[in-house]
Amino acid sequence: MDVSNDADRLQTLLYSSYSTDTVRQMERPLLDDGVPLMRMAASATAQVTMSLLDDEDLPIENARVTVLAGAGNNGGDGLYAGAELANEGAQVTAIAVGRSLHEEAFRAFVHAGGRVLVLDSAADIPGCTSGFSAGEAGERLQAAVEYARSSHVVLDAMTGIGAAGALRGIAGTLAASIGVDGDLPDKPALPDNEPSADLPLVVAIDVPSGVGVDDGSLPGPYIPADATVTFGAMKPCAMVPPASYACGRVTLVDFGFDIDDAVPFAEMTDGDFVSDSIRLPRLADGKYSRGVVGLVTGSARYPGAAILSARAAARTNAGMVRYLGPQRAQDMVLSALPEAVLGKGRVESWVVGSGVPSAGDETGEDDAQRVTIAALLEHYALHETDDEMNARALAMPPIVVDAGALDLLPNRVVPQVVVTPHAGELAVLLNRLDGDGVEAVSRQQVEANPLRSALRAHELTGATVLLKGAVTIVVGPDGDGGDRIILSGRAPAWMATAGSGDVLAGMLGALMAQQDGLLTDDPALVPEVAAAAAYTHGLAGAIASKSEQRGWCCPRLYGHATRHSANAIGHPIVATDVIAAIPQAFDELIR
Numbered sequence: 400m401d402v403s404n405d406a407d408r409l410q411t412l413l414y415s416s417y418s419t420d421t422v423r424q425m426e427r428p429l430l431d432d433g434v435p436l437m438r439m440a441a442s443a444t445a446q447v448t449m450s451l452l453d454d455e456d457l458p459i460e461n462a463r464v465t466v467l468a469g470a471g472n473n474g475g476d477g478l479y480a481g482a483e484l485a486n487e488g489a490q491v492t493a494i495a496v497g498r499s500l501h502e503e504a505f506r507a508f509v510h511a512g513g514r515v516l517v518l519d520s521a522a523d524i525p526g527c528t529s530g531f532s533a534g535e536a537g538e539r540l541q542a543a544v545e546y547a548r549s550s551h552v553v554l555d556a557m558t559g560i561g562a563a564g565a566l567r568g569i570a571g572t573l574a575a576s577i578g579v580d581g582d583l584p585d586k587p588a589l590p591d592n593e594p595s596a597d598l599p600l601v602v603a604i605d606v607p608s609g610v611g612v613d614d615g616s617l618p619g620p621y622i623p624a625d626a627t628v629t630f631g632a633m634k635p636c637a638m639v640p641p642a643s644y645a646c647g648r649v650t651l652v653d654f655g656f657d658i659d660d661a662v663p664f665a666e667m668t669d670g671d672f673v674s675d676s677i678r679l680p681r682l683a684d685g686k687y688s689r690g691v692v693g694l695v696t697g698s699a700r701y702p703g704a705a706i707l708s709a710r711a712a713a714r715t716n717a718g719m720v721r722y723l724g725p726q727r728a729q730d731m732v733l734s735a736l737p738e739a740v741l742g743k744g745r746v747e748s749w750v751v752g753s754g755v756p757s758a759g760d761e762t763g764e765d766d767a768q769r770v771t772i773a774a775l776l777e778h779y780a781l782h783e784t785d786d787e788m789n790a791r792a793l794a795m796p797p798i799v800v801d802a803g804a805l806d807l808l809p810n811r812v813v814p815q816v817v818v819t820p821h822a823g824e825l826a827v828l829l830n831r832l833d834g835d836g837v838e839a840v841s842r843q844q845v846e847a848n849p850l851r852s853a854l855r856a857h858e859l860t861g862a863t864v865l866l867k868g869a870v871t872i873v874v875g876p877d878g879d880g881g882d883r884i885i886l887s888g889r890a891p892a893w894m895a896t897a898g899s900g901d902v903l904a905g906m907l908g909a910l911m912a913q914q915d916g917l918l919t920d921d922p923a924l925v926p927e928v929a930a931a932a933a934y935t936h937g938l939a940g941a942i943a944s945k946s947e948q949r950g951w952c953c954p955r956l957y958g959h960a961t962r963h964s965a966n967a968i969g970h971p972i973v974a975t976d977v978i979a980a981i982p983q984a985f986d987e988l989i990r
């Protein structure tokens with residue numbers, strides 16, 4: 400990625416996450432030059448911790464701090480940070496979870512007056528007791544848990560980017576006692592990831608210990624943080640849910656990594672990226688040239704989705720909306736949206752399935768909408784041998800496949816097919832595609848590792864996958880034979896409400912219709928437009944609910960002035976409110 404000036408570089412740093420391998424490559428030249436990265440990391444952590452204590456009106460001299468210190472460099476960061484806090488007057492105890500501690504950091508820590516509690520009887524740490532009995536090991540563990548819980552601050556320095564798999568051994572037991580054992584974080588969604596008032600404040604060093612650093616998963620016990628201080632570059636777990644929900648307020652310490660040639664693993668959308676997907680009206684435009692969306696949504700049983708998807712599409716800068724559906728839904732669409740046109744005709748994009756029963760639904764089998772959708776989706780199927788049919792499929796306009804249409808998706812399709820499941824629907828889709836030989840995946844498993852599930856669905860079907868959530872994950876082609884992962888975290892949690900998905904489907908259809916056919920020619924644009932739709936949808940929800948809370952907040956940059964801090968929680972909304980706010984969302988994006 401070519402980053403021409405400093406502002407662009409910082410923007411890229413804040414909105415891109417890099418795999419641990421890439422981070423290690425980027426830090427190598429600095430380490431070779433002797434730049435004291437660990438001391439810089441530790442100082443920043445100590446400063447952030449002190450400012451959190453300050454916010455709580457807790458003088459540093461009165462603060463009790465626990466450092467959960469692993470044997471690696473992450474533990475080294477923690478010990479140096481602990482030493483700085485001890486030098487400021489705090490009472491600091493390190494709990495050694497491994498058999499050793501980073502030597503120099505340990506010396507600095509002890510020199511500053513820090514105390515150490517060893518948990519592993521086989522540990523070899525100078526001046527510390529080891530070789531104790533199993534009974535004493537249990538007592539020490541219990542004492543460590545109690546000490547940590549009664550502290551004002553816990554610095555979580557057990558594992559950083561060197562973590563492999565779920566936390567094992569003493570680190571795992573400690574995380575399960577102090578933190579959470581694999582369940583999703585369960586706390587109110589507050590603006591600016593405001594730390595909870597409960598003590599201890601947990602500050603994660605680089606990453607919360609126990610999360611899947613490279614995929615955002617929650618493979619086992621982990622310690623949810625109030626704040627995470629991360630070094631050099633954002634790791635995937637600070638962006639990809641659900642681990643991103645466990646990071647709290649993130650501060651990035653810029654080490655000056657050269658990111659020019661580094662390929663991000665996952666990118667977060669921002670307003671600039673989204674505005675590129677909006678087609679401004681032209682002087683020579685008519686309604687057809689601005690893009691027509693065709694909807695096969697709603698059903699006799701669920702007509703409301705027809706109205707929501709149609710009204711949302713019409714508000715999202717489309718030239719025209721065509722609607723196909725049963726008489727009752729047609730009547731309702733026309734009364735809610737007199738601008739809609741009924742029946743078939745040329746379209747630049749399709750939206751199918753919102754409010755259509757799935758096969759498992761009692762009315763699903765004989766619903767006429769399903770017959771129409773199945774016939775349409777056949778045109779998007781890729782076949783192993785039939786080149787002529789494949790060429791026709793590749794030339795089809797983009798299509799959104801939502802809700803009840805997901806079980807009609809052919810096994811292999813072209814990438815301008817965007818499937819828009821939530822976690823439960825993605826589990827059902829994966830189980831159908833993977834077939835009998837493979838162990839079934841549950842909704843909970845998709846929720847614990849949504850990125851892996853989205854990647855799998857993309858790999859199996861070829862479709863672009865938009866997995867809905869507080870942070871929406873889009874996986875599609877990158878144009879070079881690889882995958883592109885784009886996230887959108889703009890939505891406030893108020894948007895988890897009936898009909899919200901129908902609105903997104905309509906908005907995505909309209910955004911795809913206005914791309915002048917480019918998506919069919921260049922499928923690498925499909926994930927960008929899909930993420931832009933998720934962002935615009937989230938922004939409209941934020942406007943409607945008057946909420947400054949977001950699924951993902953841009954990290955603070957260490958040493959730079961903090962932006963205006965957001966504090967409006969907002970209020971509940973219904974899906975119709977989101978549609979009403981779409982014009983204002985466009986106003987903000989186009990400006």
Ligand SMILES: NC(=O)C1=CN([C@@H]2O[C@H](COP(=O)(O)OP(=O)(O)OC[C@H]3O[C@@H](n4cnc5c(N)ncnc54)[C@H](O)[C@@H]3O)[C@@H](O)[C@H]2O)[C@@H](O)CC1
Nearest residue numbers: 436437470471472473558559560561562563565566567605
């Ligand atoms: N490379 C560098 O120069 C810098 C690294 N820094 C820190 O160093 C960290 C990386 O350090 P390391 O590579 O030493 O690795 P870590 O310290 O992240 O992890 C290695 C330690 O974790 C243990 N561990 C790994 N997986 C585990 C599991 N599943 N259950 C229990 N224990 C497990 C290992 O036994 C080892 O003791 C970064 O995250 C960052 O905090 C910073 O100091 C900045 C500079």
Ligand SMILES: [K+]
Nearest residue numbers: 555558606608
């Ligand atoms: K950590």
